[in-house]
Amino acid sequence: xxxxxxxxxxxxxxxxxxxxxxxxxxxxxGGGHGLATAYFLAKNHGMxxxxxxxxxxxxxxxxxxxxxxxxxxxxxxxxxxxxxxALKLWEVLPEELEYDFLFSQxxxxxxxxxxxxxxxxxxxxxxxxxxxxxxxxxxxxxxxELCPILNINDNIRYPVxxxxxxxxxxxxxxxxxxxxxxxxxxxxxVDIIQNCEVTGFVKDGNxxxxxxxxxxxxNTEKVGLCAAGHSSVLAEMAGFxxxxxxxxxxxxxxxxxxxxxxxxxxSNHVHVYVSQAHKGELVMGAGVDxxxxxxxxxxxxxxxxxxxAAVELFPIFARAHVLRTxxxxxxxxxxxxxxxxxxxVDNMFVNCGWGTxxxxxTPAAGLTFAHTIATGTPHELNKxxxxxxxxxxxxxxxxxxxxxxx
Amino acid sequence: MLLISCPxxxxxxxxxxxxGGQAHVAYPENPNELNDREWAEFLFxxxxxxxxxxxxxxxxxxxxxxxxxxxxTVSYEIQAIYPMGAPRxxxxxxxxxSGTASLAADSTTTGTAAPSTATTSIAASTSSASTTAPEGAxx
Ligand SMILES: Cc1cc2nc3c(=O)[nH]c(=O)nc-3n(C[C@H](O)[C@H](O)[C@H](O)COP(=O)(O)OP(=O)(O)OC[C@H]3O[C@@H](n4cnc5c(N)ncnc54)[C@H](O)[C@@H]3O)c2cc1C
Ligand SMILES: [Zn+2]
Numbered sequence: 001x002x003x004x005x006x007x008x009x010x011x012x013x014x015x016x017x018x019x020x021x022x023x024x025x026x027x028x029x030g031g032g033h034g035l036a037t038a039y040f041l042a043k044n045h046g047m048x049x050x051x052x053x054x055x056x057x058x059x060x061x062x063x064x065x066x067x068x069x070x071x072x073x074x075x076x077x078x079x080x081x082x083x084x085x086a087l088k089l090w091e092v093l094p095e096e097l098e099y100d101f102l103f104s105q106x107x108x109x110x111x112x113x114x115x116x117x118x119x120x121x122x123x124x125x126x127x128x129x130x131x132x133x134x135x136x137x138x139x140x141x142x143x144x145e146l147c148p149i150l151n152i153n154d155n156i157r158y159p160v161x162x163x164x165x166x167x168x169x170x171x172x173x174x175x176x177x178x179x180x181x182x183x184x185x186x187x188x189x190v191d192i193i194q195n196c197e198v199t200g201f202v203k204d205g206n207x208x209x210x211x212x213x214x215x216x217x218x219n220t221e222k223v224g225l226c227a228a229g230h231s232s233v234l235a236e237m238a239g240f241x242x243x244x245x246x247x248x249x250x251x252x253x254x255x256x257x258x259x260x261x262x263x264x265x266x267s268n269h270v271h272v273y274v275s276q277a278h279k280g281e282l283v284m285g286a287g288v289d290x291x292x293x294x295x296x297x298x299x300x301x302x303x304x305x306x307x308x309a310a311v312e313l314f315p316i317f318a319r320a321h322v323l324r325t326x327x328x329x330x331x332x333x334x335x336x337x338x339x340x341x342x343x344x345v346d347n348m349f350v351n352c353g354w355g356t357x358x359x360x361x362t363p364a365a366g367l368t369f370a371h372t373i374a375t376g377t378p379h380e381l382n383k384x385x386x387x388x389x390x391x392x393x394x395x396x397x398x399x400x401x402x403x404x405x406x
Numbered sequence: 407m408l409l410i411s412c413p414x415x416x417x418x419x420x421x422x423x424x425x426g427g428q429a430h431v432a433y434p435e436n437p438n439e440l441n442d443r444e445w446a447e448f449l450f451x452x453x454x455x456x457x458x459x460x461x462x463x464x465x466x467x468x469x470x471x472x473x474x475x476x477x478x479t480v481s482y483e484i485q486a487i488y489p490m491g492a493p494r495x496x497x498x499x500x501x502x503x504s505g506t507a508s509l510a511a512d513s514t515t516t517g518t519a520a521p522s523t524a525t526t527s528i529a530a531s532t533s534s535a536s537t538t539a540p541e542g543a544x545x
Contacts, residue, residue, distance in 0.1 A: 290425035
């Protein structure tokens with residue numbers, strides 16, 4: 001049974017300190033990105049007098065709600081570089097953090113259903129290879145060999161015409177990832193403060209000098225925003241705008257099944273993505289709701305659409321029951337690429353816009369954002385993802401090009 | 407799923423509609439004079455309000471007409487539906503809109519009038535709709 005691999009539920013992994021009156025740096029948002037940022041600030045830059053402020057409970061936002069797909073088969077050089085760096089970190093982090101979060105490199109297939117898909121996919125395989133990212137093109141028979149439950153008949157509306165395959169891609173247990181980072185952060189002296197909502201900022205001229213919270217004002221020399229769906233709300237409090245739109249994104253799981261689904265399958269065209277969790281649930285997601293939303297719930301017709309796609313591709317799922325559905329709030333940009341870097345406010349930095357696909361980027365987001373916060377300058381890998389690109393026009397247009405958005 | 411009351415067709419499921427993003431975004435009056443920052447604002451920056459948000463919707467599988475809607479982005483409650491070109495019906499429209507948005511925003515012609523912040527009757531607003539889609543409105 002896959003379930004046997006699950007580690008014991010951990011004991012207390014971090015302290016719950018009262019907030020101090022001042023810190024060298026404050027990270028807003030205790031999701032994966034905030035935790036990874038604090039970890040690398042402490043580890044790589046020796047900044048240990050720092051705090052992570054989380055308005056709810058640790059990693060209860062998108063970190064707890066995502067479908068945990070990790071891959072680096074992005075089209076453009078800038079994206080391939082940062083996501084591949086993240087993937088390399090995923091490969092060493094369990095050892096480094098001394099915590100097994102079940103990173104399972106079971107491979108990810110991105111299906112092609114039209115001639116346009118096929119051409120775009122082959123182009124991406126070529127681009128990936130040039131960037132040192134492992135990638136292959138599979139014909140329908142090879143697709144079937146890797147995932148026998150997939151329907152490759154050509155009498156369906158959008159038959160499987162092939163797939164790209166990244167063998168090093170996979171999934172990880174997201175909660176364990178958060179706990180692993182939190183435990184190390186705590187060991188390094190970082191204060192993780194839950195139930196602490198940032199409600200405003202203190203500024204001296206154009207320089208941020210503190211954060212206002214529901215637990216009092218905290219002075220700080222630097223602020224890093226890692227608030228995913230709420231980044232533009234915080235930016236507004238600080239007096240600047242972000243080119244971000246927040247949308248509900250849903251996922252769902254079935255009841256437990258025997259191991260039937262050995263890899264991760266994603267389809268942009270019919271829009272569903274499926275993997276089987278370590279315990280045995282089928283984990284599925286699809287697209288965002290079209291409208292803006294902060295409600296952490298989405299529309300039923302999106303689920304209906306995704307289930308129709310899933311059942312056509314995997315006929316044996318027709319009898320599976322949906323056990324649970326939920327939603328997160330993802331922060332999208334118009335070029336479907338993140339924003340990591342400085343802001344119009346001095347000493348305030350932002351990491352956001354990872355949209356529907358930021359879990360996989362967690363380690364690289366943390367590493368590069370920590371560099372930016374510590375030094376005040378971009379890291380080589382996050383430089384192209386600066387806010388200024390919307391002004392210069394140097395967009396990194398991953399919409400569609402990167403396979404499905406996640 | 408939202409139940410949306412199209413001003414022309416009545417209540418229909420959300421699946422019949424197409425979301426068009428923030429309402430009352432004015433096309434620049436003098437495009438040639440905009441600098442890169444101002445172009446960026448026009449092309450890429452939209453409000454991302456947590457709360458009452460004015461947005462455009464297209465009844466794509468019905469009358470195929472555009473209209474505006476005031477919707478709460480937390481509760482998803484629809485607070486008002488009103489014609490393109492009409493001012494936002496609540497008095498508490500965000501201040502920043504008055505700087506750039508003109509009444510002509512939704513028809514891409516030029517104009518100088520800032521949107522009225524006076525409360526408009528929602529019932530009255532569903533009549534005389536100027537329902538032409540703004541250029542580029544298909545997102
Ligand atoms: C359904 C779904 C499926 C997804 N699937 C994938 C996938 O398969 N692969 C992938 O790579 N990505 C996926 N994602 C995207 C991924 O989850 C996000 O991009 C990523 O989690 C964002 O970074 P984060 O973990 O720090 O965000 P979050 O975990 O959302 O962290 C932000 C934190 O900020 C806190 N916060 C907000 N405002 C304040 C405030 N004022 N004060 C204090 N704290 C505040 C929030 O409570 C939250 O905990 C998915 C997302 C969803 C919703
Ligand atoms: Zn209609």
